Amino acid sequence: xxxxxxxxxxxxxxxxxxxxKNPFLFKDKIVLDVGAGTGILSLFxxxxxxxxxxxxxxxxxxxxxxxxxKQNGLSDVITVLKxxxxxxxxxxxxxxxxxxEWMGYFLLYENMLNTVLYARDKWLVKDGLVLPDKxxxxxxxxxxxxxxxxxxxxxxxxxxxDMSCIRKQSIMExxxxxxxxxxxxxxxxxxxxxxxxxxxxxxxSFTAPFKLVAERDxxxxxxxxxxxxxxxxxxxxxxxxxxxxxRATHWKQTVLxxxxxxxxxxxxxxxxxxxxxxxxxxxxxxxxxxxxxxxGRRCIVSRTQHYRMR
Amino acid sequence: xxxxxxxxxxxxxxxxxxxxKNPFLFKDKIVLDVGAGTGILSLFxxxxxxxxxxxxxxxxxxxxxxxxxKQNGLSDVITVLKxxxxxxxxxxxxxxxxxxEWMGYFLLYENMLNTVLYARDKWLVKDGLVLPDKxxxxxxxxxxxxxxxxxxxxxxxxxxxDMSCIRKQSIMExxxxxxxxxxxxxxxxxxxxxxxxxxxxxxxSFTAPFKLVAERDxxxxxxxxxxxxxxxxxxxxxxxxxxxxxRATHWKQTVLxxxxxxxxxxxxxxxxxxxxxxxxxxxxxxxxxxxxxxxGRRCIVSRTQHYRMR
Numbered sequence: 242x243x244x245x246x247x248x249x250x251x252x253x254x255x256x257x258x259x260x261x262k263n264p265f266l267f268k269d270k271i272v273l274d275v276g277a278g279t280g281i282l283s284l285f286x287x288x289x290x291x292x293x294x295x296x297x298x299x300x301x302x303x304x305x306x307x308x309x310x311k312q313n314g315l316s317d318v319i320t321v322l323k324x325x326x327x328x329x330x331x332x333x334x335x336x337x338x339x340x341x342e343w344m345g346y347f348l349l350y351e352n353m354l355n356t357v358l359y360a361r362d363k364w365l366v367k368d369g370l371v372l373p374d375k376x377x378x379x380x381x382x383x384x385x386x387x388x389x390x391x392x393x394x395x396x397x398x399x400x401x402x403d404m405s406c407i408r409k410q411s412i413m414e415x416x417x418x419x420x421x422x423x424x425x426x427x428x429x430x431x432x433x434x435x436x437x438x439x440x441x442x443x444x445x446s447f448t449a450p451f452k453l454v455a456e457r458d459x460x461x462x463x464x465x466x467x468x469x470x471x472x473x474x475x476x477x478x479x480x481x482x483x484x485x486x487x488r489a490t491h492w493k494q495t496v497l498x499x500x501x502x503x504x505x506x507x508x509x510x511x512x513x514x515x516x517x518x519x520x521x522x523x524x525x526x527x528x529x530x531x532x533x534x535x536x537g538r539r540c541i542v543s544r545t546q547h548y549r550m551r
Numbered sequence: 552x553x554x555x556x557x558x559x560x561x562x563x564x565x566x567x568x569x570x571x572k573n574p575f576l577f578k579d580k581i582v583l584d585v586g587a588g589t590g591i592l593s594l595f596x597x598x599x600x601x602x603x604x605x606x607x608x609x610x611x612x613x614x615x616x617x618x619x620x621k622q623n624g625l626s627d628v629i630t631v632l633k634x635x636x637x638x639x640x641x642x643x644x645x646x647x648x649x650x651x652e653w654m655g656y657f658l659l660y661e662n663m664l665n666t667v668l669y670a671r672d673k674w675l676v677k678d679g680l681v682l683p684d685k686x687x688x689x690x691x692x693x694x695x696x697x698x699x700x701x702x703x704x705x706x707x708x709x710x711x712x713d714m715s716c717i718r719k720q721s722i723m724e725x726x727x728x729x730x731x732x733x734x735x736x737x738x739x740x741x742x743x744x745x746x747x748x749x750x751x752x753x754x755x756s757f758t759a760p761f762k763l764v765a766e767r768d769x770x771x772x773x774x775x776x777x778x779x780x781x782x783x784x785x786x787x788x789x790x791x792x793x794x795x796x797x798r799a800t801h802w803k804q805t806v807l808x809x810x811x812x813x814x815x816x817x818x819x820x821x822x823x824x825x826x827x828x829x830x831x832x833x834x835x836x837x838x839x840x841x842x843x844x845x846x847g848r849r850c851i852v853s854r855t856q857h858y859r860m861r
Contacts, residue, residue: 284712
């Protein structure tokens with residue numbers, strides 16, 4: 242997984258470009274790296290002239306990061322702190338910049354956003370930078386007959402036995418997978434934008450309306466969510482998208498299969514609301530509710546479906 | 552993972568064939584299914600005339616298995632018991648047959664062998680059947696320059712930084728992956744055969760010698776372990792292999808990268824010993840030690856490497 246993330250060049254090169262192409266942001270600044278992992282982001286910051294970088298990592302990877310900093314001769318610029326953001330002490334009162342790669346699948350699954358917001362409120366100087374500072378969730382719809390058959394309808398006949406009770410559970414589980422842009426049937430709709438420099442932790446739970454317009458006559462088997470992040474304080478806007486029209490990342494996309502196959506004609510709209518919330522019993526889990534309706538020539542549907550990422 | 556295992560047709564069809572082609576083994580017999588999962592093996596047994604099947608599953612999948620048994624009208628033949636083999640009670644004193652799909656990666660990683668042996672000693676009638684009853688571990692050697700470069704040497708230069716301390720850790724981690732049979736440089740050597748109907752739990756820790764003979768001039772980057780299982784009590788011998796010459800399974804193969812690249816000439820031998828043992832601190836982990844030496848025309852090497860599956 243560690244290697245998979247580093248080898249995700251969309252992810253790692255985006256951060257590298259933000260730093261290498263905007264040294265003016267980092268020159269003589271104090272940086273806090275939240276969830277540093279191998280320390281790669283801290284190394285980038287050190288290279289472009291940060292005064293000091295505090296790399297905080299709570300897993301045993303902190304020991305590796307420490308060794309890597311030393312091997313690369315940057316021990317005087319980067320301090321690795323092993324521990325939780327909520328528990329560590331910094332030798333400074335404030336930091337100028339917080340960097341983090343906190344995003345999870347579906348942006349919000351098993352993410353470190355709350356930790357970043359905590360660090361921001363505790364350590365970031367007034368008007369300091371959070372990088373990235375914007376994250377947006379998007380929704381679209383796809384034709385996916387073969388894969389739905391393979392993943393969901395599979396349970397209706399397993400070596401001659403009826404396992405449809407597992408089908409019921411399986412359709413409630415969002416599937417993290419790569420979607421081919423040829424499968425897109427509708428436009429892509431912005432659901433929610435989060436301003437990491439201002440938002441509160443509660444803003445990660447929300448209900449947002451959507452309206453997806455069919456761009457051709459086709460079937461819709463699933464809605465698909467994905468996210469973008471941006472670094473708006475760079476010399477020019479930088480960032481990346483994890484959408485199906487962009488180069489694939491290790492985040493892939495998140496596929497929410499629909500109970501019904503929707504038969505849409507070009508120009509018809511699927512409208513509805515998506516609600517996203519932490520599960521109350523298991524705060525690591527995410528509950529997603531989709532209300533959708535289509536009032537088309539070939540197909541009239543109105544339904545609510547519940548999903549759970551766990 | 553559940554679907555991946557069911558869709559592994561080598562795995563599931565092998566068990567199905569054992570049952571469907573040997574109904575004489577199951578007719579009017581009491582069967583215990585250890586780690587039943589969805590209950591698929593119990594369903595197969597019920598179909599071929601078992602008198603009664605006790606399907607034991609400790610995870611919440613037991614509830615699904617219960618529902619599946621009911622949906623398929625087999626509630627009078629299959630009883631699903633939710634719990635650990637060590638803790639459940641059976642309404643009978645003995646069973647005639649124990650079936651289980653207990654094998655993990657590298658045969659022994661996160662496996663249920665000890666549970667099967669416990670069930671055998673507690674519940675199986677004298678001269679009862681354990682299916683499968685034989686499992687063998689094998690070793691071979693491969694050329695794997697590209698992948699070793701990609702997976703291991705990667706750490707020497709990560710976006711311009713030296714992370715070779717992670718390389719050291721990474722080479723100690725056996726890699727579960729599909730090996731192409733074209734990569735094979737030597738013969739395949741049987742390391743160890745286990746007789747599930749007779750062995751004790753301690754027999755899963757062992758040291759075995761090996762002698763791999765190069766079948767062409769080539770480089771060796773890794774040794775590769777895999778396993779076979781057999782059902783020797785069928786009308787004719789049945790079973791399957793997870794080796795690189797057989798159809799791929801979800802177990803893939805287990806690749807142990809070597810520190811040195813071995814340059815071998817046809818006919819030269821790599822000899823040594825493999826030791827396999829449970830880790831003392833974390834019994835779920837497996838420690839593997841490889842001692843190997845090559846006294847060839849182009850290359851003289853003698854080394855010991857330690858690996859840990861976790």
